[in-house]
Amino acid sequence: MGLLDGKKALIFGVANDHSIAWGIARALHDQGAVVGFSSVESLLERRVRPLAESIGSTFVEPCDVQSDEQIAAVMAKWQAAHGRIDILVHALAFARKEDLEGAFVDTSREGFGLALDVSAYSLVALARAARPQFVPGSSVLTLTYYGAEKVVANYNVMGVAKAALEASVRYLAADLGPDGVRVNAISAGPVRTLAAAGIAGFKKLYGSFADTAPLRASITPEDVGKAAVYLASDLSSAVTGEIHHVDGGFNVLGVPLAD
């Protein structure tokens, strides 16, 4: 018997088999959830559909989250196919490459707007469009990073976007809570993915993480998937508006001891 038997999960943000969203998808599927996918069109046939098929999923729809029309189209197709959303996963972000290096003070107005729109506002847009299909017990989950809380070199505008995303989690939790819908974020430690590769100096950060984090190990999509099962399931029935760190304890450090 799985913790998510009978649950229906719609997941935004699979790019490939290294994606955090894919780690979450597998974990939800392993616990019995029916899983469907939405990603940007260019990734669908070559990357996402084969992964979806490997876990018996046929729901694979395109969506650029900057488009309200595309979001509405995905939700309408999901409604026709499944009728309700028990679990909504938002695992996507974007900023221009030039805004993920150098000085934050040089961020352009356009770059700032783009990062905030794709990486933070999209959670609000998805939650609103999904709302008619939520039921009491539904769970919304997004992905954030420590750069929202503290300055992380080169994370720059994405740190500001993640701060907006984390505040959005709290406001959405307050709005949707009376309907019995929970909204939480996982703040993941560095995971080697396509999006992470776009951040200047990520390799160095990733390389030293396991030497510093209290649990002395890198973070994997599987680690994030396991925490996602908790937040998506009845195990977290009274948990909402939270930023749950899955980072080997990195965020508790002030001045770490050198080994």
Ligand code: NAP
């Ligand atoms: P990923 O595999 O590259 O996934 C990011 C996804 O976002 C890609 O599929 C990307 O598509 C998609 N995306 C970008 N713009 C979009 C748009 N306008 N509409 C729809 N989808 C769009 O990277 P990931 O690391 O797993 O990222 C998932 C989430 O985890 C992100 O929110 C990220 O910030 C967060 N996170 C990552 C880490 C880490 O270290 N990797 C740590 C903490 C939190 P394209 O490839 O076409 O851009």
